Amino acid sequence: MQLKAIRTGAILPRPSRRSCIRVCAKVSKKDGEPRVIRGKCFVTRDNIDTDQIIPAEYLTLVPSKPDEYEKLGSYALIGLPDNLYPTRYVRDGEVKTEYPVIIGGQNFGCGSSREHAPVALGAAGAQVCVAESYARIFFRNCIATGELYPCETSVRLCDKLTTGSEVTVDMENNVLIDHSTGATYRLQEIGEAGPVIDAGGIFEYARSQGMIKTA
Amino acid sequence: MALQSTMRAPCASGRVTRRAVKVNAVAASPTPARTPASTGSVKRAMTMTEKILANHSDNAAVKPGDNIWTRVDKLMTHDVCGPGTFGIFQKEFGPNAQVWDNERVVIIPDHYIFTSDARANRNVDILRDMASKYNIKYFYDIMDRSNFRANPDYKGVCHVALAQEGHCKPGEVLFGTDSHTCNAGAFGQFATGVGNTDAGFILGTGKLLIKVPPTMRFVMDGEMPEYLLAKDLILQIIGEISVAGATYKAMEFVGSAIEGMNMEERMTICNMVVEAGGKNGVIAPDQTTFDYVRARTQEAFEPVYSDGAASFIEDYKWDVSKLEPLVAAPHSPDNRKTARECSDVKIDRVYIGSCTGGKTEDFLSAAKLFYRAKRQVKVPTYLVPATQKVWADVYTLPVPGCDGKTAAEIFEESGCVTPAAPSCAACLGGPRDTFARMNEPEVCVSTTNRNFPGRMGHKEGQIYLASPYTAAASALKGFVCDPREYM
Numbered sequence: 001m002q003l004k005a006i007r008t009g010a011i012l013p014r015p016s017r018r019s020c021i022r023v024c025a026k027v028s029k030k031d032g033e034p035r036v037i038r039g040k041c042f043v044t045r046d047n048i049d050t051d052q053i054i055p056a057e058y059l060t061l062v063p064s065k066p067d068e069y070e071k072l073g074s075y076a077l078i079g080l081p082d083n084l085y086p087t088r089y090v091r092d093g094e095v096k097t098e099y100p101v102i103i104g105g106q107n108f109g110c111g112s113s114r115e116h117a118p119v120a121l122g123a124a125g126a127q128v129c130v131a132e133s134y135a136r137i138f139f140r141n142c143i144a145t146g147e148l149y150p151c152e153t154s155v156r157l158c159d160k161l162t163t164g165s166e167v168t169v170d171m172e173n174n175v176l177i178d179h180s181t182g183a184t185y186r187l188q189e190i191g192e193a194g195p196v197i198d199a200g201g202i203f204e205y206a207r208s209q210g211m212i213k214t215a
Numbered sequence: 216m217a218l219q220s221t222m223r224a225p226c227a228s229g230r231v232t233r234r235a236v237k238v239n240a241v242a243a244s245p246t247p248a249r250t251p252a253s254t255g256s257v258k259r260a261m262t263m264t265e266k267i268l269a270n271h272s273d274n275a276a277v278k279p280g281d282n283i284w285t286r287v288d289k290l291m292t293h294d295v296c297g298p299g300t301f302g303i304f305q306k307e308f309g310p311n312a313q314v315w316d317n318e319r320v321v322i323i324p325d326h327y328i329f330t331s332d333a334r335a336n337r338n339v340d341i342l343r344d345m346a347s348k349y350n351i352k353y354f355y356d357i358m359d360r361s362n363f364r365a366n367p368d369y370k371g372v373c374h375v376a377l378a379q380e381g382h383c384k385p386g387e388v389l390f391g392t393d394s395h396t397c398n399a400g401a402f403g404q405f406a407t408g409v410g411n412t413d414a415g416f417i418l419g420t421g422k423l424l425i426k427v428p429p430t431m432r433f434v435m436d437g438e439m440p441e442y443l444l445a446k447d448l449i450l451q452i453i454g455e456i457s458v459a460g461a462t463y464k465a466m467e468f469v470g471s472a473i474e475g476m477n478m479e480e481r482m483t484i485c486n487m488v489v490e491a492g493g494k495n496g497v498i499a500p501d502q503t504t505f506d507y508v509r510a511r512t513q514e515a516f517e518p519v520y521s522d523g524a525a526s527f528i529e530d531y532k533w534d535v536s537k538l539e540p541l542v543a544a545p546h547s548p549d550n551r552k553t554a555r556e557c558s559d560v561k562i563d564r565v566y567i568g569s570c571t572g573g574k575t576e577d578f579l580s581a582a583k584l585f586y587r588a589k590r591q592v593k594v595p596t597y598l599v600p601a602t603q604k605v606w607a608d609v610y611t612l613p614v615p616g617c618d619g620k621t622a623a624e625i626f627e628e629s630g631c632v633t634p635a636a637p638s639c640a641a642c643l644g645g646p647r648d649t650f651a652r653m654n655e656p657e658v659c660v661s662t663t664n665r666n667f668p669g670r671m672g673h674k675e676g677q678i679y680l681a682s683p684y685t686a687a688a689s690a691l692k693g694f695v696c697d698p699r700e701y702m
Contacts, residue, residue, distance in 0.1 A: 047459075047667075049665070051644075051665070051667050051668070051669050052668060056645055059327075060295070060327060061334065062302060062338065063302075063411065064303055064411070081675075110492065112394045113296075113394040113409060114296065114394075115410030116299075133462070135492055136462055136494060140410065144410060144413055144416075145412050202413075
């Protein structure tokens with residue numbers, strides 16, 4: 001059974017329908033369910049920095065406040081230059097994205113340490129990013145917050161996929177399948193980061209493992 | 216164990232050729248693990264970064280790749296990330312929890328201060344509540360936004376304030392909820408940026424799980440030419456290794472040029488380590504460091520140094536006397552060009568400020584060039600001192616070699632915009648009414664740290680990162696300009 005169905009308790013909204021389903025954006029995968037995500041992909045290129053992911057003017061929103069958390073999501077990737085990215089990650093007026101899978105090139109998430117970056121992506125409905133490489137603070141923040149899986153691949157997927165294509169990111173078998181062409185691409189193992197994100201972040205994981213007492 | 220390092224040989228112009236020389240050095244066979252002797256601990260050659268982390272964890276020695284729990288000496292946060300950090304702390308540790316050490320948390324509002332944005336202002340209020348609730352000793356508060364000087368506690372830009380207030384000490388471990396926390400590595404400490412969740416964890420436990428980084432060494436030798444500043448050196452390095460060249464690595468800066476720098480110039484170099492993807496930057500502490508630190512705190516510290524036999528994952532070497540003033544052209548900090556080759560780029564504004572280029576030394580440098588030129592700037596030139604202390608220096612310190620004039624006098628005579636209230640201001644855009652925010656697609660030469668699209672506000676803005684000399688020269692010319700034209 002696919003991850004999206006477990007998390008929301010409903011099928012992901014079709015693009016034409018305005019999203020009224022409350023998506024619990026932290027991943028929080030149920031035990032025993034496979035770590036497999038299917039959906040449309042949004043393709044970005046190298047060095048997508050945190051100012052493009054969430055421009056600084058929106059950093060007044062505090063991610064630990066639920067209503068501001070949702071608002072952050074509406075601005076996810078709004079900093080991408082319009083001439084290079086004519087399709088917006090979150091449509092104007094919408095709060096959630098149609099693209100649960102983000103494709104990146106090298107050094108995804110470079111720049112600031114702001115946790116607002118993976119949080120905005122997760123709040124918008126991103127579930128997994130598949131990129132050649134990540135900047136370290138962004139990678140760390142993805143895991144700590146449990147907002148999205150930062151998958152790595154040695155394939156330059158940003159040259160192979162196009163925004164809007166339906167893909168499956170299978171983190172059990174470590175492959176990405178492009179359903180528009182049938183092509184499959186190898187992914188690196190998510191490793192120890194997987195269970196942490198499954199649980200919803202470092203604190204949730206630590207509690208589930210008995211590392212820290214429940215608050 | 217064979218050590219492999221790639222030497223990059225610099226050629227005469229200072230540009231490093233891409234010809235990689237693989238050096239296979241044979242080291243002694245690895246010492247088998249043994250328990251610490253009763254009279255001392257196991258000696259393993261370590262870099263400064265490794266030693267600091269070993270000292271702060273329960274290990275006699277660490278090596279790159281080790282995942283370790285490190286004790287934290289100081290945690291810094293500001294108005295953008297502080298509320299979220301405390302929110303996570305309260306949620307995870309409970310409403311009755313106390314921070315691990317209320318004297319080791321430093322809260323410095325600096326990012327969005329002089330704005331009418333209600334949420335930004337609210338965030339400073341939240342910090343005040345947190346500081347009160349948790350009895351935080353160091354909270355540099357601001358309440359009267361109309362007059363920064365009416366706030367005795369307010370400092371300004373966090374990284375500069377940390378240094379000026381004596382929070383940076385050799386051998387210590389500092390985390391901050393800001394990527395430029397690596398700035399403090401200039402003091403020979405381990406300092407790096409983390410997100411809210413990691414910071415929330417530190418608030419409760421005083422520790423963090425991190426991976427020990429390997430160290431890249433950058434040897435900057437020779438005498439600094441009069442037209443070159445620390446900013447030119449770090450732009451040289453980032454342009455060489457790219458914005459991901461130091462990802463997950465420590466960057467250690469050595470050499471006679473580094474040793475000859477004062478603390479502010481050293482901070483400029485370590486500040487931009489993150490722009491190369493680096494985890495942390497370090498410079499060996501020396502008398503310059505001790506003098507600076509002792510003038511600001513009497514707390515004890517223990518400097519550490521890289522062992523002679525320590526392993527460095529990569530080595531780079533430059534003769535700084537052969538380098539030229541540089542810029543990082545739009546839209547990446549590694550888009551290195553000489554200022555000379557950009558002399559046809561017409562500009563609309565100049566910005567001198569931020570933790571990278573808004574310190575006292577940066578303003579003294581810009582003032583010196585303006586004074587020598589004895590001309591008016593051709594474009595709006597915005598000046599934002601990083602902290603209250605820097606602002607005071609701009610207005611009171613005589614600039615060396617300028618007939619007793621202060622920087623403020625020289626700036627006024629050159630037609631610059633009056634120095635603004637200290638904060639991060641337009642370095643990262645911010646709320647729409649932020650001072651000097653780029654709200655139109657203009658071309659700006661800036662002493663700040665990043666020039667990705669939209670960094671200073673407008674997505675189509677073009678930002679050329681530069682040293683204070685190059686910024687001042689460009690302001691005078693109205694084009695990107697090599698400072699030698701005015702020297």
